[in-house]
Amino acid sequence: MSVTVKLAEPETDVPPPLRLMVVLCALMGFAAISTDFYLPAMPMMGRALHADAGAMELTISGYLIGFSSGQLVWGPLGDRFGRKRPIAVGLVLFIIGSVGCALAGSANEIIAWRVVQACGACAGVVLSRAMVRDIYGAERSGAMLSTLITVMAVAPLVGPLLGGQILILAGWRAIFWLLVVIGVLTGAGLATIPETLPAHMRSRHGMLGILTGYRILFVDGRVMACALIGGFFYFGVFAYVAGSPFAFITFSHVPPQLYGFLFGGGILTIMLANMANVRLLPRFGGLQLIGWGAIGSAGAGLILFLAAWTQWGGLLGLVLPCYVFVGASGLIVANSMARAMAYRPDQAGAVSALLGAAQYGFGMLGSAAISLMADGTPRPMSAVMAIAGVAAMMSYFCFGGRGDRPTTRLA
Structure with a gap:
């Protein structure tokens, strides 16, 4: 038997103070700063720790594993104990x-500590x-999330630049000490x-209730539609992140020092799209x-696929569809x-x-697919992004139209 329960909406007339928004931006930005800051240091870290490129890349993979799985624990704990204590x-x-x-003192140690770091950051x-x-x-949470995403999108732009300067001035270990300071x-x-979550609105379930709660979400077609759309989309986004260096630098002969500008263009597209979303x-x-x-995203992925396989449009034929795809975020x-x-x-x-x-689980699969299919051309990236966009679109049309009225149904 199902009962519909209406929960009181929070007060939305008066926005929270700027200090609160700064803290929220910092918390949401942990996913980016934890990796983007030390990307320029990876070669030096490898030499210092006598590790090859594959071992250093595992420091990112380990982080993504911890970040993706850790969220499943922190989310229900936040519903049970409030938001601040778990954070x-x-x-x-x-x-x-x-x-x-x-x-x-070794790459394996960093991989292990990166998992711990990720499990904490995702909270x-x-x-x-x-x-x-x-x-x-x-009503207003979508607009506010877009605003916060727009602000924190600055991190991928300035993170590698700041990390590179710290690397020159103080070495790669100083980058992680900076992350300690940011955490404090x-x-x-x-x-x-x-x-933000009053005691009377918190869940009373124990660990068994957490599993039951996820079961309820898994059978809610509206929630799962949102999860699938976002998941398939991130499948393509991470394929872009993993494949674009080879598509732009190796295949299209873009100088490595200019790749950052092309990648930054995608970040700016994301920021502009979020600003448009608010309006x-x-x-x-x-x-x-x-x-x-x-x-x-489906249209951009298909156009990218055609451009990659026919070489239509040259570099712009690759870059512009990629920008449209990531901008759909x-x-x-x-x-x-x-x-x-x-x-x-x-x-x-x-x-x-x-x-x-x-999102991050599908993203890992997207980056793994690029690694398995890599042939030095943009074709693998374009194929994965086209599949991802079409899958996101099909998820929307098959499941996304099941009604937009927010309700709470308790078994």
């Missing part, structure tokens, strides 16, 4: 993992999204903001914008997260965790 514990783990990386990412839902409710400062900032949401609604993003990511949490407001933390795990 605080996660920050402690992040600091410990960062210290471990700074003191590591802030997954629960900061739930905090946005707590504060702004169903974020913890101090967390202590100054209020808890379009009041008029068209999140569900319709998700559909536009899914259709756009401005319509898909924030809106799918907001809609899914609106469908299950009593499980906002678990929903955020499920969608985040789907």
Whole structure:
């Protein structure tokens, strides 16, 4: 027997103070800063630790594994104990993992500590999204998530640049010590903001209830539609991240020092798309914008596929469809997260965790597919991105139209 329960929406007339928004941006940015800062240092780290490129790349893979799986734990804990306490514990783990990386004497040690670091970092990412839902409710959370994503998109732009400067001035270990400082400062900032989930709205379930809660989400077609759309989309995004250096530098002969500008163009596209999403949401609604993003990613992926296999358009024939594809994140990511949490407001933390795990889990598969199919041309990247875009679009049309009215159904 199912009972529909309406939960009171949070107060949305008065926005939270700037300090709260700064802390939320910092928490959501942990996924980027934890990796982007040390990317320029990877070759030097390999030489210092007597490790090959494959071992250093595993430091990223290990992080993604910890980040994806850890969210599934922190989300329900945030629904049970409130948002701040689990985030605080996660920050402690992040600091410990960062210290471990700074003191590591081998690549294997760094890989292990990176898993610890990721398990802590994902607490802030997954629960900061739930905090946005707590504060702004169903109607405005999509716009606010887009705003936060736009702000934190600066991290992939400045992270490698800042990391490179630190590398020159103080060596690669100083980058991880900087992450320790960032973790401590974020913890101090967390202590100054209020808890966003009142005690009377928290889940009372134990560990068995957590598993039951995920079972409820898995059978909710609306939530799973959001998870699949975002997951398939990230399948293509990570294929772009893994494949674009070979497509642009190796195949199209772009000088390595200019690759960062091409990659930065994609980040700027994402920022602009999120800014447009904020303006379009009041008029068209999140569900319709998700559909536009899914259709756009499918179209861009197919055009990229044709360009890669026919060499039509040269470098621009590759770059422009890639920009359109990644730009679709401005319509898909924030809106799918907001809609899914609106469908299950009593499980906002678990929903955020499920969608985040789907995104990074599918993303790992996308990057792995590129590694297996790599042939020195853009064809593998284009094929994976085309499949991802079409799959996201089909997920929207098959499951995404099951209604947009946020409800909570308790078994």
